Amino acid sequence: xxxxxxxxxxxxxxxxxxxxxxxxxxxxxxSSMAIPAAMVPAMAESLAQARRQPAIMMAYQExxxxxxxxxxxxxxxxENLIFNFISLDFQHALQAASGDQAVDAxxxxxxxxxxxxxxxxxxxxPLNDDGIYSVSHGQSHLDSLRELAEGAAAIVSIGTCASYxxxxxxxxxxxxxxxxxxxxxxxxxxxxxxxxxxPEVMTGVYTSFLAFGxxxxxxxxxxxxxxxxxxIHDRCYRRTFYDQGKFADSFDDEGARNGWCLYKLGCKGPIxxxxxxxxxxxxxxxxxxxxxxxxxxxxxxxxxxxEGFYKPLSAGQWGSAEGIAAAAAAGVxxxxxxxxxxxxxxxxxxxxx
Amino acid sequence: MTLLDFARGPAMQIAIIIxxxxxxxxxxxxxxLPKKKDLSEPRQKGAxxxxxxxxxxxxxxxxxxxxxxxxxxxxxYIIHLGLFIVLIFGTPHMLFFADIxxxxxxxxxxxxxxxxxxxxxLALFVALIRRxxxxxxxxxxxxxxxxxxxxxxxxxxxxxxxxMNMWPDYETGLAIHLLSVxxxxxxxxxxxxxxxxxxxxxxxxxxxxxxxxxxxx
Numbered sequence: 001x002x003x004x005x006x007x008x009x010x011x012x013x014x015x016x017x018x019x020x021x022x023x024x025x026x027x028x029x030x031s032s033m034a035i036p037a038a039m040v041p042a043m044a045e046s047l048a049q050a051r052r053q054p055a056i057m058m059a060y061q062e063x064x065x066x067x068x069x070x071x072x073x074x075x076x077x078x079e080n081l082i083f084n085f086i087s088l089d090f091q092h093a094l095q096a097a098s099g100d101q102a103v104d105a106x107x108x109x110x111x112x113x114x115x116x117x118x119x120x121x122x123x124x125x126p127l128n129d130d131g132i133y134s135v136s137h138g139q140s141h142l143d144s145l146r147e148l149a150e151g152a153a154a155i156v157s158i159g160t161c162a163s164y165x166x167x168x169x170x171x172x173x174x175x176x177x178x179x180x181x182x183x184x185x186x187x188x189x190x191x192x193x194x195x196x197x198x199p200e201v202m203t204g205v206y207t208s209f210l211a212f213g214x215x216x217x218x219x220x221x222x223x224x225x226x227x228x229x230x231x232i233h234d235r236c237y238r239r240t241f242y243d244q245g246k247f248a249d250s251f252d253d254e255g256a257r258n259g260w261c262l263y264k265l266g267c268k269g270p271i272x273x274x275x276x277x278x279x280x281x282x283x284x285x286x287x288x289x290x291x292x293x294x295x296x297x298x299x300x301x302x303x304x305x306x307e308g309f310y311k312p313l314s315a316g317q318w319g320s321a322e323g324i325a326a327a328a329a330a331g332v333x334x335x336x337x338x339x340x341x342x343x344x345x346x347x348x349x350x351x352x353x
Numbered sequence: 354m355t356l357l358d359f360a361r362g363p364a365m366q367i368a369i370i371i372x373x374x375x376x377x378x379x380x381x382x383x384x385x386l387p388k389k390k391d392l393s394e395p396r397q398k399g400a401x402x403x404x405x406x407x408x409x410x411x412x413x414x415x416x417x418x419x420x421x422x423x424x425x426x427x428x429x430y431i432i433h434l435g436l437f438i439v440l441i442f443g444t445p446h447m448l449f450f451a452d453i454x455x456x457x458x459x460x461x462x463x464x465x466x467x468x469x470x471x472x473x474x475l476a477l478f479v480a481l482i483r484r485x486x487x488x489x490x491x492x493x494x495x496x497x498x499x500x501x502x503x504x505x506x507x508x509x510x511x512x513x514x515x516x517m518n519m520w521p522d523y524e525t526g527l528a529i530h531l532l533s534v535x536x537x538x539x540x541x542x543x544x545x546x547x548x549x550x551x552x553x554x555x556x557x558x559x560x561x562x563x564x565x566x567x568x569x570x
Contacts (some may be wrong), residue, residue, distance in 0.1 A: 242463065245465075271527065306358075331374045
């Protein structure tokens with residue numbers, strides 16, 4: 001039997017993965033995605049029967065950080081093997097082919113798997129001037145996305161850029177960059193934001209797609225609820241210090257050394273939905289707040305433009321103080337005018353006495 | 354733009370501009386009015402001692418009136434002190450002001466602020482019930498009284514709901530809390546909340562006027 005024809009169960013057995021390890025993996029994914037424990041055997045069964053899933057991963061206006069996060073964070077585990085089980089037919093940074101050969105690989109995969117392939121997108125898509133600011137092989141990424149989306153079973157936007165436009169869309173957004181779901185509206189789309197996104201979220205999403213044939217339940221921003229349901233603040237191990245009123249006032253004071261809450265230093269944890277606080281990065285080694293820096297809210301739309309990473313969340317966005325000075329001047333003018341009118345009225349009533 | 358971005362940005366800027374215009378307008382408008390003429394020879398020239406005394410004498414009711422209005426004063430003090438503590442010593446609030454004034458100060462633990470806010474909110478509801486139940490209070494209450502109560506109570510209720518995570522999501526709660534505060538700022542100069550500025554002025558003026566007539570000194 002050809003390697004391509006094997007089911008996932010057969011492939012894992014071929015690679016020496018025991019059923020016990022596979023079930024443990026399924027239980028882990030089910031638990032991270034809040035899938036009931038009773039569903040685990042059915043999920044394992046369905047997953048074992050899954051056939052190789054074709055996927056095309058396109059890199060548009062991006063920095064490759066998302067790909068670094070996804071490919072560098074895994075030890076050789078079941079997750080890794082399942083990722084290997086994707087038939088990744090195109091990813092320009094990972095594949096050996098280039099130029100016409102690479103483009104042919106996309107065309108072939110599209111033709112053979114029309115309506116079945118997963119489209120994974122990394123990076124924002126510029127809209128200004130017909131998308132001319134981001135082009136590969138003579139085709140704008142705007143046209144490329146439209147073409148590829150047509151034959152996709154579902155689209156996964158990997159990272160904040162593909163989800164909401166990210167840094168490409170940050171003010172003044174010279175290229176008119178947007179996320180995938182602002183262009184494609186007739187396909188199931190899942191956003192996995194983060195700068196970079198968490199690899200475990202991709203594992204969960206991919207496993208769920210293989211097992212159930214559909215994308216997981218999402219929130220209003222199309223993010224999988226299982227991973228983006230809570231805020232960083234809700235799950236942060238430093239939350240207790242917030243409640244006690246113990247805060248670090250600078251990055252090298254006693255509070256910082258004691259690991260107190262970073263709210264005063266601009267932590268955006270209370271308004272950021274992500275699973276960093278529970279899953280952490282680098283196989284659970286650490287995450288930004290554990291290493292002493294506040295959350296910058298990288299999985300939220302427009303996080304670059306929220307007036308600085310070090311400004312406390314409760315501080316307003318002032319714009320300019322000139323408006324307030326003008327308001328005070330207007331107040332003085334109105335007050336003086338009111339007083340003149342009142343004096344006139346008083347004089348009229350009292351007859352000037 | 355999300356609701357929170359709107360609340361933290363344009364809504365805040367508009368509210369503060371209306372607040373500043375309104376406050377300065379009213380202060381200048383009143384202070385530029387002619388002073389009341391003395392109808393008899395003033396007993397004291399400046400009468401500032403009487404003015405200062407007036408500030409404190411009127412901070413508590415005249416003894417014979419205590420049984421009748423003492424509770425009202427106590428409820429008033431709870432509301433005002435609670436408002437002051439929550440506003441100045443709540444960490445997120447302090448950080449809001451610190452962003453304007455450029456320095457920070459000591460704050461109270463979140464639990465204490467929550468407890469103070471709960472007591473203050475209860476006192477605000479007691480004040481409203483007393484106003485509605487007492488026929489005299491009800492008779493002399495107008496729209497301004499109820500609007501003032503509403504815009505003062507709303508930030509407490511929305512703030513507590515945000516702290517206790519009672520909204521479908523935190524950001525919406527925070528945005529609604531901020532918007533409720535901006536509503537208070539917008540209403541502030543044009544209603545009875547202006548007493549925050551006038552109470553010192555009016556008590557001083559009354560005290561000094563009485564002193565010039567021969568009392569209070």
